[in-house]
Amino acid sequence: MNKIMRHGQVGRSAPRLEAREKATGRAEYVHNLRLPGMLYGKIFRSTIPHGRIRSIDVSAAAAHPGVYRVITAADVAKVVPNPYYGPAFHDQPILAIDKVHHVGEPVAVVLATDPHVAEEAAALIVAQYDELPAVYDEVEAMTSKAVVHDVLKPAGTFPDLKHLQGKTDTNVALDFHLRRGDVAKAFAEADHVFEHTFRTKAVLHLPLEPFVSVAETTGSGLTIHTASQSPSFVRIEIARLLGWPENRVRVKVPYLGGGFGAKLYIKLEALVAALALIVNRPVKIALTMEEQFFTLTKHASTFRIKSAVSKDGKITGRECEVWWNGGAYADIGPRITQKSGFTAPGPYDIDNVTIDSYSLYTNLTPAGALRGFGIPQLVWAYESHADMIARALKLDPLAFRRKNILREGNAQATGTIMRDAAIEAVLEQVSARMDWEKPFARSSGSVKRGRGIAIGFKASISPTTSVAIVNVAADGSATLYCSTVDMGQGSDTANAQIVAEVLSIEAEAVRIVHPDTDVTPYDMATLGSRSLYHMGNAVRLAAQDAKAKLADLAREVGVPEGSNIPIAELFVKKYKMQAGNIIGTASYIPSYVPPEAETGQTPNATPFWMVGGAGAEVEVDTETGHVRVTRLVNVGDVGTLINPRIVATQLSGAAVMQYGFTMQEQIETDGGQITNASFADYKIPSILDIPPMESEAVDAEQHDGPFGAKGVGESGTFAVSPAIANAIDDAVGVRISELPITPEAVYRAIRARNGDPLEDA
Amino acid sequence: MRAFELVEPATLREAAASLGADDSTIRPIAGGTAIVLMMKAGVFRPERLVSLRRIERRHAAIERTAEGGLHIGAMATLTALEHSADIRAAAPVIARMLRNHSNVRVRNVATVGGNLAHADPNMDMPPVLIALGARVTTISSDGERSIAVEDLPAGFYQTVLKPNELIAALEIPAQHARRSAYLKCTTRAAHDWPTLGIAVSLGDNDARIVISAATERPMRLTAAENEFRDPRKAAEAAADTVKIMPDARGSIPYKRQLVRVYVERALRAAMEAAS
């Protein structure tokens, strides 16, 4: 299945380039960075969900021994007159101005040379608020009297947000609509109509390296060292905030201790930049684990899905209404609402579809991208719904899916024709691995067994650009300059393999220069599984450019075509000594056609599709509701495999993360206050929780991907949740429609099905 | 966290003497796994910590007594208990319980004394020790005394220990033919603190059945003990009488169901256990 390329560099499981550095503690992280004269900042945060700031008394904090200075929005205004930032809306102030919009919003910062002093002093700040009514639920936010922002302020970068400019009295930060065919007619003529609602709760990225940024003023401007997934965006946004040209802002990113979408766009960068400019000393802010709960979450969501189905099980119409709980600031939520929203009907061939997808402001921690960009929330609903329909019609869940699956060459809901999307192959491989067509042993006493499958898909965000530089030195060694951030996903290794394949050298010999916006060229961001396709193509083209220039050099110095003379000798022939270099460059932007505003239709919705399927076997303890997943099969379409081992670990890692979101994790809140903001009470899976797993890719190829490859970071998350819920239904005949699937929820559902509901809490 | 004084006395007696009679900002620290979390959360802000790390080594010893019981120094780590041949011989239920207790990093430093003095109601070891009939000996400027583990907790994170009183050792009586079991139930993750713990020690004519985590403090389930020969009846009696505390791990009705299921399962496990 695995294609090894001509030079054997692409298609082999090269060990990770950074493994030794990391295992021996030599890898660079912002957390370890200390600069001469550096101050530590500690953020004082809002304790209420929504209110007008009456006063902020910083006198006790400022007088605390060892405190250098206390900063509020008034100080920030002196260096950044219009201090609102964000990728979709300019809605987020560097420090709260006039109002606070969620518990944990930064209100002031204490600066000190000792971080513990800063922390002690921050506790001495007293803020008084006039509380305002708050809204927490995404569906209520559609109509609630409580309005989070007085005026909407779209950033202007996205055309589909322009109509929201200056709007008041609304919490809707984007409404996306798709219309295809005649849904009313499909429902009128349907043999069966099914309607269900599914919900997910807010969960967290929780990289083990929390957010951390350092800013220092330099002769020419500012340097920001930051654990960011999007150095180019940080540079552009800081330059915009300061009214500077891009070249006065330098953003450097070493390794990240995980990101998962949390460290995108701007997080602490605008704050440390403002602080460094105010005090003219380097400033570092490193958040605690607890503070991550106040920074960014994955969207809680509600999805109402309604299907028209013929008596032989063909879906003829589907209505999707999705509400995304965006929290107090939009972050990238509106893009999720649209870019993921248009896949809400699922990987099925349905002629008549409507989608209404709403991004909502609420008085909670802002929500953003988290490994799947909204897709896992959608798949949770449409694949649970799929099994409920199949069960009601007494159809086998696999047969029902086969009947309706979106095949190569079919039009997706946007009208885009499916190409290089191995949906069918993934479905078939999941069912083959699960031995779906063989009998299944079900019960042993009070513990019941069941199994389920699910499949989901995703479009890559578009249009986005990547630029790469390949530098061949006079001794023939090659260095890649690119702004893709290796946060643990193995991008350095994969990019090195691509360079090595083109230049016929060893991947291990390629050096990677990490993102430094003064040195490495532009990249949109490391997000949404886009890098291997976009940056991978740019890297491949840059290496080809270098190779072509080497061929030119060979011609110039009179070396015959096809000669195997070492590269170093070409340079010596030209420069008479070891000197000079060859620079190959390329930028890559795929084609794309934006959807029509009214109908969401476009002939080219995405450069590529990602597909993820899962199968689960479970044992349910009917006396306690405990669910043990005894087997989890993950299958993805990732195109060809640049590095098979990294592909397998990306698929399994994504599945483990989604397993946590399925069975364990939720941010618990009470009146807008988070009550479990620590690893002690917010439980991610440990090695003891992780089920036995099998993870693999189907044999596939993305025709325009680098060597046939495409993204792999998220596909393993898509289908895990509904596969498990479907298995639970198979085992005990109950349907869980809200994540996470706690033992109590399962036990209550069993009791309710038995007609003997457990009394309320 | 702000600066504080750390003292490291060389003897247990000196350590007791360094504690204030009624100063809540001075506390002993053993493994530090519980108290440092409280300091990081800001709920405990010490002026002085009295470390027990340098006290006499014998306070970390695990010994078999002449009667066949166990004498365990307060500074013995949970890992030492988990792997002790004497524990496996005299009270194997402790070693079995520890395998699912916290994680190996915590067990390597957490101590028996710190565990019992912490008095977090959501713990695994206290119910087991109560079922085994264990006692602690303590030391303070007023002298030594012996307290049943059952009587140690005084409520939520509270013990009957005086501020200048230290746990010196744990005494576990010989179990003879008694058979024991402990079942831990978690509802949020495998490695979580328990949602419910049920410990059982069965004699020929009696049973000690102890609940923890779902209740305000670990306690005997006397109504269930009276029905111990019939696990199902005992389970119903326990569920009917116990006063349950709800939390994020489960509601009252759900935890009551868990009590019903786990009391029965724990009793059956004890019946099947080797003595």
Ligand SMILES: Cc1cc2nc3c(=O)[nH]c(=O)nc-3n(C[C@H](O)[C@H](O)[C@H](O)COP(=O)(O)OP(=O)(O)OC[C@H]3O[C@@H](n4cnc5c(N)ncnc54)[C@H](O)[C@@H]3O)c2cc1C
């Ligand atoms: C990640 C994690 C997971 C955990 N999971 C579990 C679990 O699954 N089940 C479970 O039961 N527990 C669990 N725990 C709790 C753990 O059992 C306790 O933290 C530990 O036993 C405390 O022991 P220590 O020696 O570290 O105490 P310390 O933190 O040093 O002290 C705890 C308290 O006891 C006092 N103290 C210490 N020694 C003495 C003494 N000799 N005499 C009098 N007072 C003393 C201290 O002043 C303090 O008040 C977990 C803890 C952590 C951090």
